Structure formats: structure tokens, C-alpha cells
Amino acid sequence: MRADQAFSRAAAALAGEDPPRVWSLLVTAFGDLARTEAARLSGPLLTRLLGRVEIRPEAIRTALHRLRRDGWIDASRRGREGSYALTARGLAESRAASPRIYGPAPAPPETWHLLIAGPGAAEGRAAYEAALRLQGSLALGDTVLMRPGPGPAPEAAAGLLVLAVAPGRAPPWLADRLCPPDLAAAAAGFAQAAARARASFGAADGLPPLDVAALRLLAVHGWRRVALRIPVVPPGFLPATWAGEACRAEVSALLAALPRPDPAVLEQAARAP
Amino acid sequence: MRADQAFSRAAAALAGEDPPRVWSLLVTAFGDLARTEAARLSGPLLTRLLGRVEIRPEAIRTALHRLRRDGWIDASRRGREGSYALTARGLAESRAASPRIYGPAPAPPETWHLLIAGPGAAEGRAAYEAALRLQGSLALGDTVLMRPGPGPAPEAAAGLLVLAVAPGRAPPWLADRLCPPDLAAAAAGFAQAAARARASFGAADGLPPLDVAALRLLAVHGWRRVALRIPVVPPGFLPATWAGEACRAEVSALLAALPRPDPAVLEQAARAP
Numbered sequence: 001m002r003a004d005q006a007f008s009r010a011a012a013a014l015a016g017e018d019p020p021r022v023w024s025l026l027v028t029a030f031g032d033l034a035r036t037e038a039a040r041l042s043g044p045l046l047t048r049l050l051g052r053v054e055i056r057p058e059a060i061r062t063a064l065h066r067l068r069r070d071g072w073i074d075a076s077r078r079g080r081e082g083s084y085a086l087t088a089r090g091l092a093e094s095r096a097a098s099p100r101i102y103g104p105a106p107a108p109p110e111t112w113h114l115l116i117a118g119p120g121a122a123e124g125r126a127a128y129e130a131a132l133r134l135q136g137s138l139a140l141g142d143t144v145l146m147r148p149g150p151g152p153a154p155e156a157a158a159g160l161l162v163l164a165v166a167p168g169r170a171p172p173w174l175a176d177r178l179c180p181p182d183l184a185a186a187a188a189g190f191a192q193a194a195a196r197a198r199a200s201f202g203a204a205d206g207l208p209p210l211d212v213a214a215l216r217l218l219a220v221h222g223w224r225r226v227a228l229r230i231p232v233v234p235p236g237f238l239p240a241t242w243a244g245e246a247c248r249a250e251v252s253a254l255l256a257a258l259p260r261p262d263p264a265v266l267e268q269a270a271r272a273p
Numbered sequence: 274m275r276a277d278q279a280f281s282r283a284a285a286a287l288a289g290e291d292p293p294r295v296w297s298l299l300v301t302a303f304g305d306l307a308r309t310e311a312a313r314l315s316g317p318l319l320t321r322l323l324g325r326v327e328i329r330p331e332a333i334r335t336a337l338h339r340l341r342r343d344g345w346i347d348a349s350r351r352g353r354e355g356s357y358a359l360t361a362r363g364l365a366e367s368r369a370a371s372p373r374i375y376g377p378a379p380a381p382p383e384t385w386h387l388l389i390a391g392p393g394a395a396e397g398r399a400a401y402e403a404a405l406r407l408q409g410s411l412a413l414g415d416t417v418l419m420r421p422g423p424g425p426a427p428e429a430a431a432g433l434l435v436l437a438v439a440p441g442r443a444p445p446w447l448a449d450r451l452c453p454p455d456l457a458a459a460a461a462g463f464a465q466a467a468a469r470a471r472a473s474f475g476a477a478d479g480l481p482p483l484d485v486a487a488l489r490l491l492a493v494h495g496w497r498r499v500a501l502r503i504p505v506v507p508p509g510f511l512p513a514t515w516a517g518e519a520c521r522a523e524v525s526a527l528l529a530a531l532p533r534p535d536p537a538v539l540e541q542a543a544r545a546p
Contacts, residue, residue, distance in 0.1 A: 116413055118447065
């Protein structure tokens with residue numbers, strides 16, 4: 001199989017049916033390639049890289065504009081060529097998400113706290129609503145939520161019954177709530193896509209650096225949409241058919257087969273005709 | 274103070290404002306005086322004993338009839354005189370209640386299970402309703418209940434999230450739910466009544482045996498109505514102002530000052546003019 005055919009088949013497997021949102025694809029690209037404060041990606045590189053996955057230059061310009069307006073990236077210009085870097089905030093958020101995308105499955109805490117508000121009780125309702133908004137809170141019903149770790153601050157628990165728990169296994173209604181059917185389907189689907197993509201260039205060798213970066217982009221982007229939605233919950237709380245970890249393994253194997261190209265090499269390739 | 278005055282004051286303190294239900298007073302009398310299978314209380318003794326607390330003979334006859342019909346007592350007759358004993362069922366229920374009335378506060382289990390049904394989920398609803406009906410279940414909301422001890426059988430928990438908990442302190446809404454205001458008021462009120470009753474005959478001595486039995490009857494009856502409603506829950510689950518244990522202590526002191534008379538002595542006294 002020719003390298004070009006291998007790329008097309010792998011890209012088709014990873015791209016899925018819906019066209020990606022370009023600004024989101026750019027967030028993935030910066031997350032994969034611009035991982036330090038000094039790292040910049042040039043306009044020509046972004047155009048060539050995203051062009052390889054069928055994104056038109058105007059769409060890229062619009063998305064870059066949006067990301068600048070949102071404070072995610074900064075732009076600078078030397079002569080006719082623009083270049084882009086993550087802002088401090090963009091870098092911080094990118095780094096915060098990175099372990100969940102590139103790392104192993106995070107180990108959930110062993111102990112949790114259950115916070116229970118009185119049924120229909122105005123007392124404690126505000127504390128309950130506040131606790132519900134905290135990251136990591138799992139609503140188990142209209143008056144019950146579970147929070148990881150050492151529990152909320154006492155003031156946050158005023159009026160609530162607080163119980164330390166070591167959760168075991170969740171019933172199906174809770175597992176389905178934590179991993180809704182569309183997430184379960186996305187995980188299973190992308191696990192297959194990653195496996196198909198790896199198979200398609202497994203025989204080929206010497207993919208050009210821009211093709212490697214483009215396939216990584218599609219792989220990380222598709223996986224990121226699953227990975228960032230995976231709840232960090234006790235092991236027995238996910239559905240029995242949950243394919244999220246299989247998907248993580250397939251994506252890891254795929255990324256290992258597509259080592260991240262040196263950005264300088266990519267910049268050079270982007271300027272070749 | 275004369276013994277008769279002491280009795281009147283003590284009886285007035287213990288009787289409270291509402292007239293007692295006679296059949297319920299008889300249940301208390303059998304529970305206090307007829308504690309074995311062989312123990313019988315004669316018609317004349319019941320008439321004199323309850324007469325001492327202002328219950329008329331016709332009301333006693335009606336209540337005895339009701340208790341026989343309900344299978345709580347058996348009647349037998351020798352000549353013109355009837356006598357009554359607890360049935361096997363009456364004795365069993367009386368003995369089951371006895372520790373909660375005469376004993377120390379029962380120690381609640383340290384570990385509990387929490388059973389959580391899905392919000393609006395038909396699945397597990399039947400298991401939840403069944404668990405709710407089991408003795409000792411505390412409803413903490415529309416979908417949450419707490420059960421003492423090692424938890425329900427697995428089949429009872431199908432479709433429910435089951436969590437082992439070691440409860441600490443309950444918020445006010447839950448404490449008020451477990452000890453509703455009328456129960457809290459009754460406990461506080463009867464603690465005072467028992468203290469006043471003991472003070473009124475503390476100086477006097479040599480109360481007649483029927484008076485001792487009648488005061489015990491009022492004391493046990495008033496306390497029984499509180500004691501059997503006290504929930505067996507973690508120590509921190511009762512309201513901060515809960516006077517139930519103070520009431521238990523006052524009643525214990527009162528009963529210690531009024532030792533249970535020998536039933537044979539009471540039968541003899543009931544026949545005296």
C-alpha cells in the first residue's frame with residue numbers, strides 16, 4: 001500500500017461522519033504541538049496541517065480569530081507571516097486537560113462523601129446547589145450527591161447530612177446516568193476507528209511528518225471528545241459494556257505508532273511546495 | 274404530707290391532661306404486673322387499680338372485652354370472679370416492648386447501609402418500597418433510605434445503589450423528622466412530670482401497695498408512649514434539645530422509688546374494703 005493511500009484510509013477512519021468544529025480542532029492541535037510557553041505554530045503550518053484533513057483556509061482564519069478573541073491564543077506577525085501561541089490561560093487549560101487525554105485512566109478516590117438534602121426542605125438547599133456545582137460532584141437523585149475525596153468544607157455542608165462512603169457497584173440506572181448511551185457509543189466507535197486507522201498504515205512506513213501530525217490531530221481530537229467526558233468514578237460505577245478503556249488503549253497504541261514530529265521539521269515541511 | 278395527699282399530687286403530675294385510653298392502660302398494667310405465662314390479674318384487682326386513677330368499672334369492662342377480642346388477653350372465671358392473663362401473643366409482644374420501656378437506651382449499630390433508588394426510575398422502585406417497609410428503615414428523602422446493620426439481602430437491593438456508611442451527625446431537618454416536635458415535647462414534659470411525682474412522695478413513706486402499683490401504672494404508661502417512639506438511630510441523629518434520655522432517667526428513678534408490689538399482696542389489698 002502506498003503511503004498516501006494509507007494516510008487516506010487512516011484519516012477516513014478517524015474523521016468520522018460529522019465535520020469537526022475547526023476552533024476545537026485547533027485547540028487539539030495546540031495541545032498536541034505547542035506544549036510550552038515559547039512554542040509557536042505558524043500560519044502556513046496550521047494551513048497545511050488542517051488542510052490535510054480537509055479544512056479550508058478561510059475556516060482556519062475564522063477559528064483563529066475566535067480563539068484570539070476568547071483569550072486562548074496570541075498572534076504575532078513577522079513580515080507577511082503570522083504565528084500563534086497559547087496564552088497563559090490557554091496553556092493552563094491545555095495542561096489541565098492533558099493527563100486525561102494522554103495519560104492512563106485516573107484512579108478514582110477510594111472514599112467519597114454523600115451529601116443529602118432534606119426532601120422539600122428549604123434549609124440546606126443553597127448548600128446542596130453549591131455542592132452540586134463543584135467539580136466532581138455526582139448527582140444521584142434530586143436530594144443526593146456524591147463528592148470525591150475528603151468531603152466538602154463544613155460551611156458548604158450546612159443543613160446537609162454528610163456521610164463518608166466507600167462505594168462498590170452501581171446499579172444500571174446510575175451507570176447509564178454517568179455514562180450516557182451516546183458517550184458509551186462514542187467510546188466503542190472510536191476504539192474501532194483507532195484500531196482500523198492503525199491497521200491501515202501498519203504495513204506502510206515513512207509517512208511524511210505532516211501526515212503523521214495530521215493523523216495524530218484526528219486521533220487526539222476524536223479521543224479527547226470521549227476522554228474529557230469520562231467520569232472519574234469508582235471502578236464498579238461504569239456500565240459493564242463500557243469501552244472507554246479499550247478506546248484509551250487503542251488510541252495509545254496508535255499515538256505510539258505515530259510519534260509526535262519535531263515542530264521545526266513540521267515548519268520546514270509546511271514551507272515545501 | 275399525708276400519704277394520700279402525696280399519692281394525689283404524684284398521680285396528678287403523671288396523669289397529664291388527656292384521659293388515657295383504657296385498653297392501652299390495661300396493656301401497660303399487664304406488662305408491669307403479669308410478666309409470666311402463669312400470671313393472672315383478677316377482675317377486682319383491675320377494678321381497684323384502675324379505679325385509683327379515675328377509670329370507671331364499665332370502661333374497664335369494655336376495654337377488657339376489646340383486648341380479649343383482639344387476642345391480647347384470655348379470661349377465665351371461678352365462681353363470680355373473673356381473672357385475666359396475657360395470651361401467648363400478648364405475652365410475646367409485651368416482652369418484645371419491655372426492654373425499650375424498662376431497659377437502658379439501646380445502642381444503635383455503628384454501621385448502616387444507605388439504599389438509593391434512581392430518581393424517577395421504575396427500576397428498583399419495588400425493591401426500594403420493600404426495603405422501606407422493613408423495620409428500622411429510615412427514609413431520608415424520596416429515593417434514599419438508611420437501614421441499620423449489615424444491610425439488606427442482595428435480592429432486596431436489586432436496582433438500588435447500596436453504600437455502607439458510618440453516620441455522624443444529622444442536620445436539623447433530619448433530627449426533626451426522626452424526633453418530631455410532639456415527641457420531643459412529650460419527652461421533655463414527662464421528664465418533668467416524673468420528677469414532680471417523685472418529689473411529691475419523696476418525704477412520705479409507706480404508700481399502700483395499690484397506690485404504689487397505680488403510680489407505677491401511670492409512670493410506665495406515660496413513659497411507654499414516649500419510649501416506644503424513640504428511634505434507634507446514631508447518637509448524633511437526635512435533636513440537640515432531645516430530653517428522651519433525661520426522661521428515661523427520671524422514670525427509672527421514680528420506678529426505683531416505687532418497687533413493684535407482689536401481685537399476691539395486691540390481690541389481697543383489692544379485696545379489702
